[in-house]
Amino acid sequence: MNSTEIQLKSRPAGIPTTDDFETVTISLNEISEGDILVKNLWMSVDPYMRGRMIDRESYIPPFQVGKALEGGAIGEVIESKNPAFPVGSHVSSMMGWRSHFVSNGEGLTLLPRTELPLQSFLGIMGMPGMTAWAGLFRVAELKPTDTVFVSAASGAVGSVACQIAKMHGCKVIGSVGSDEKASLLKELGVDAVINYKTTENLSQALAEVAPEGIDVYFENVGGEHLEAALNNMNQNGRIAVCGLISQYNATEPQPGPSNLSLIIIKRLKMQGFIVFDHWDHYGEFAKQMGSWIAEDKIKWEETVYKGLEQAPDAFIGLFEGKNKGKMLVKL
Amino acid sequence: MNSTEIQLKSRPAGIPTTDDFETVTISLNEISEGDILVKNLWMSVDPYMRGRMIDRESYIPPFQVGKALEGGAIGEVIESKNPAFPVGSHVSSMMGWRSHFVSNGEGLTLLPRTELPLQSFLGIMGMPGMTAWAGLFRVAELKPTDTVFVSAASGAVGSVACQIAKMHGCKVIGSVGSDEKASLLKELGVDAVINYKTTENLSQALAEVAPEGIDVYFENVGGEHLEAALNNMNQNGRIAVCGLISQYNATEPQPGPSNLSLIIIKRLKMQGFIVFDHWDHYGEFAKQMGSWIAEDKIKWEETVYKGLEQAPDAFIGLFEGKNKGKMLVKL
Incomplete structure (x- = not known):
């Protein structure tokens, strides 16, 4: 064979x-x-x-x-x-x-x-779905009153994170790289979508759609996205660092955000995670996700x-x- | 008058x-x-x-x-x-x-x-002492088995953080800016002291004195210190961000560390804090610190x-x- x-x-x-x-x-x-x-x-x-x-x-x-x-x-x-x-x-x-x-x-x-x-x-029932769920609930300690920002929001993880946060009662903002993806997210019920490729100032764009500030940032991208999110975080905000795709192909070290002092001023928690560390909760996730799918609540x-x-x-x-x-x- | x-x-x-x-x-x-x-x-x-x-x-x-x-x-x-x-x-x-x-x-x-x-x-009985105590216990969740790195370790906060961590059973490494300060810290029982001003590669120096890696970084400095700490953090390490003194007088935005992806790989938690948020625990701190002083355990x-x-x-x-x-x- x-x-x-x-x-x-x-x-x-x-x-x-x-x-x-x-x-x-x-x-x-x-x-x-x-x-x-x-x-x-x-x-x-x-x-x-x-x-x-x-x-x-x-x-x-x-x-x-x-x-x-x-x-x-x-x-x-x-x-x-x-x-x-x-x-x-x-x-x-x-x-x-x-x-x-x-x-x-x-x-x-x-x-x-x-x-x-x-x-x-x-x-949705596997690693990316579980990543979205674990990042929101087990890392970012999602609350229904949170305003949530998700980068790479139309991706395998991001699109699930957006929908879970919406179902939890949150206001959700997503960033994507095309207008087509933006339309897709809008159809999923996301409150505001930013096409970062056509946006001159991401930080300002975020401030416009979330004047109340961001409580949870689900980080998939890094770079300018992280800097913009830090600028818009509320006090005691939480950043679940899932991925930094903007850095993965860099041939030289990429500098981090220049506004890290906001971590102190705003008392932020920034925490990296790997889904496999949370795998003992897969049963809990699968039961929840299975019923969302059965009830046609998630796409x-x-x-x-x-x-x-x-x-x-x-x-x-x-x-x-x-x-x-x-x-x-x-x- | x-x-x-x-x-x-x-x-x-x-x-x-x-x-x-x-x-x-x-x-x-x-x-x-x-x-x-x-x-x-x-x-x-x-x-x-x-x-x-x-x-x-x-x-x-x-x-x-x-x-x-x-x-x-x-x-x-x-x-x-x-x-x-x-x-x-x-x-x-x-x-x-x-x-x-x-x-x-x-x-x-x-x-x-x-x-x-x-x-x-x-x-020691006021804001700086309370900052050291709150950062270690209420932010970094200090455990006796931790290896702890404290920057600006001979300062008002750092020198107390070093001694508290030692009393808690930890191995403690401090960074300072002169040999005189290094001697002082050694007298306080700190396990290893790095004079960052005469050290060519801070990351490597840390690796040499903490080959087992760092579990808790008490961050007072930022810049190169944060980058070196990230390189040496252990899995599930915690960074209590108290201050970033290297950035305070910057006239232009200073780039953050270029190795932030380690936050994911090592599942790190990085959390900023302000001592005033923890002031309702002052009584607990003062009782503990008062008895350490009475027993001549802290200098x-x-x-x-x-x-x-x-x-x-x-x-x-x-x-x-x-x-x-x-x-x-x-x-």
Whole structure:
């Protein structure tokens, strides 16, 4: 049995290019007792993967040049010598970027049989949805009276964060990079949307749509966004730092905001988080999100690239704003 | 009755100079029923006062040009028509930078009769001591197993923070601006002291003295110090942002640290605080600090300038590293 996999060919300098990736066919061993053979159906590309392409110590080891990349994936069990994973069952894994893989089941999650589309477990019901939920409730301690600012607000995490905050009773402001994305967010009920690409002064634009100030900033972007948010934060405001996508492809260190003293003046709390640290709350999240979906209270978008060979383009597209909602690859 | 007071003559650009201050004699009204006349004996100069010289919205209104400055002071009641404040009693107030003042007692605190020197209520028993205590316990959630880094470690706040953390069982590292201050801190039992002025690479110096990493950073300085601390923080580390003295005299916005993404990777919490928000815990602090002093477990230094007319020099000296421990003016 062969598997096609995408390997890291070289560590990107700046925005990755397709030359940094290589498609390789490898042969898989026959499965042994306790093993399963999985055929991937969907895989996820996420901004955090850019960080793993850098050779540095982090919360997760860096990708290795000449080895297959990794990431969230949904697959079907097509051969099984493990009764916990019968043929035909669906599993989520971190074994993305490849067509097939052999596993003893370790680190795999059997997906429940639901009416939800399989790929939702890579999006709204998966890591991005859980990230939005954990950031708002477990990091930013969201209150119904808060005014919330979400950057990259039409992305996989941002669009869910916006809707959760709205359901919680908050006023929500989002920033996006196109008028099309802005319209999309407006349809989701977001109170005000700023297209940062056509806005001259982000800080002033925020002040105009949130004259009462911002209580919670869900940070996905960094740079000018963070500086603008700091300028508009209210006393005792909370910043949940989920991502800093504006920095990920920087080839030189990018200076931080020049208004950090506002952290003291306004007694702000700025806290970084990684969704995996909150994974023991996944059941709580899934129950809540499942009922929001069942009640048709939450919507999600997907941008789908077709074919494993499109995965590098899908990944690179994340940094070019090509996705609305969750960026996925359908194998 | 006349009072000599120091007024803000002009808003400083960069490091304040004596030209930004003016000594003025004013005449005070006779005291009415309920009033007292106070003669100041000691006054405090503190780095935060630099922020009040800027005309901007903050947690406390800016100083006004042509008006007397304000700040912590200890005085003696020399005339009284208010039974709560008999002649001869000592009061602490925010009416520093002047020789005498009339008050109806509002905002004044009658000092307890203790064996402590009066001026300790401007230092170890007052705002700076309380700042160290609140920052460590109420913001940074100090644990005995923490390795703690304190910047401006020989200052009024820093030197107390170092000693409290040591008593709590922590390993403590301090940064100072001279070898003399370093010796002083060593005598206080601090585990390692870095003279940042003679250190080429602060981040590397920190890594050498704290190879196990830093759990709590008590931030008084900002700039390079914050960047070095971020590089050395452990996972789930906490940064209590008390002050950013390296930024206070900047004439242009100073960029923040270029390694802010470590806040995510290391899941750091960075929180600004103002001691006044924690003042309802003063009783708890004073009881604890009083017993540490009684048991001779804590020491403090004072740098004293003599005469009200020296107050501007004392204040300016804060930004030139001229103080060991609390900077005071004895009237």
